Amino acid sequence: MVLWLAAPLMVAQLVHVSYNLVDALWLSRLYEGALAVPRQVWPTLMFFYAIAMALSSANLAMISQYVGAERYDMASRTASKLLTFNLALASAICLTYYTLRPYIFTYITTVPPELYNDVMVYSNVMLLDIFFMYLGTAFTTVLQAIGDTRTPTYISVAGALLNIVLDPVMIFGWFGFPRMGVVGAAVATVVSRALVAAVALKLFIGGFAGVRLTLVRPDGPWILRSLRIATPLAALQMSNSLAFMAQLRLVNTFGRVVATAYSIGFTVMDIADAAMFGLSQAVAIVVGQLIGAQMYSKARRAALAATLFVGIVTSFGAAAVYTFRYPIASVFTSSAEVLEEAVRFIEYFGLTAPFFSVFFVGFAVGRGSGHTYVPSAIAFTRLWVLRIALGYVLALAMGMGPVGIWLSMAISNVVGGVMAIAWVALGNWTRPVVEVAAPPRVSTIPPSPRCLKREESPEGEAVTE
Secondary structure (H helix, E strand, O other): OHHHHHHHHHHHHHHHHHHHHHHHHHHHOOOOOOOHHHHHHHHHHHHHHHHHHHHHHHHHHHHHHHHHOOOHHHHHHHHHHHHHHHHHHHHHHHHHHHHHHHHHHHHHOOOOHHHHHHHHHHHHHHHHHHHHHHHHHHHHHHHHHOOOOHHHHHHHHHHHHHHHHHHHHHHHOHHHOOOOOHHHHHHHHHHHHHHHHHHHHHHHOOOEOOEOOOOOOOOHHHHHHHHHHHHHHHHHHHHHHHHHHHHHHHHHHOOHHHHHHHHHHHHHHHHHHHHHHHHHHHHHHHHHHHHHOOOHHHHHHHHHHHHHHHHHHHHHHHHHHHHOHHHHHHOOOOOHHHHHHHHHHHHHHHOOHHHHHHHHHHHHHHHHHOOOHHHHHHHHHHHHHHHHHHHHHHHHHOOOOHHHHHHHHHHHHHHHHHHHHHHHHHOOOOOOOOOOOOOOOOOOOOOOOOOOOEEEOOOOOEEEO
16 A cells, blocks of 8 residues: 555656756756755755645644545545645745845855855745745645545656756756756746646645635634644754754855765765655555554554665665766766765765665654654754764864764764664554544434444554443
8 A cells, every 4th residue: 555655656756856866967067066056045945844844744644534534524624724824824934035045045054155146046036936835735735645646746747847848948048048047947946836736726626536625714723733733843844954054054164065065965865765755755644544544553564564665675776876876976077076075975875875764754654643743853863963963073073074974964864763663663653633533423223232342442452342
């Protein structure tokens, strides 16, 4: 079941990885270091994406559990409240990001002077991506929660392919379009995101798979429940974004060469991680629906099997990238200095990628079950203690330079993965976060006092009432 749901998501992720590779390749033809511009901007965008992603995770848990319990009326109302709330929030978030950008890039991430102007114009366009992301995320969450991973995959793949086609056209001014340079990559991204949102909106106008979205005013219980599940996720994701900004500041301390190598290394490692994202999203869906159907022990077995499978699959990808690290990295740079640093990044980070994948699946279990506090605590420790604090100590205090950054990232992957698999195996995450019992049915036959109802407890044991 996990693989059935994950297959289209993996395809979509592979297409997105292909886009990232193509995007980096075209930008690298502009000037040495141009491909680092999107990597300078994305951590700041992720900070403002955090609320939408957290609300989506919270409502994925609720909607999927309602679907598992066959409460489609409640699933529709919950999804509609999510859509309304996201639409109201997106405009305010866009305005906030527009206002804060100069301060973020000057004082927080300290963008290298050679990249600053391009970073500002790129981010100026990408703030529109925040609005379309909030809208598109609501639709994708609903589709995934009802178990339909193919429809959002088709839409997403179409958007990514359009992005791939538009990239060189917008960057270099082909077919009569003006030459936009780095900002052209941002324009292509926003156009493709707008397409995804528009198609999804049309899809849900008349209802889809038993769920129909309308504009419904979010009520108190929905807000409180969403906040209870989403707050640790939003705090974590904002914290993650701040951590990546802090790491980016550390990387930028060593100049444009290291900043470019950092961008190349992450672009290459996306190849090894391509299967991880689709599989982890599928795990969240399956876990949510199995808990909603009160199949608690099966939910735990599915999570453990998926964790093992993802670790194995990612190991093959990481091994392949490590083996061909020099020819792959050399595609993105002609500078021997940048190439050497990018390869060093891959050598330290690449072999620990399977542990990062296992951590990511553990976090998906938290999303699907609605129990997000423990995964959030693990993620906070992994990023702030092991990756950031240790990175600053190794790179600056101990004088290891960029190697200290790459080493701290590798250590954080290993420790985070071990902690995540321990929680998936032993944690108490199988308790539902919504009322999953079916509504009472009116019967003209009085129940027999000898009737016994058997159900499975949250820890997988049958109990008698």
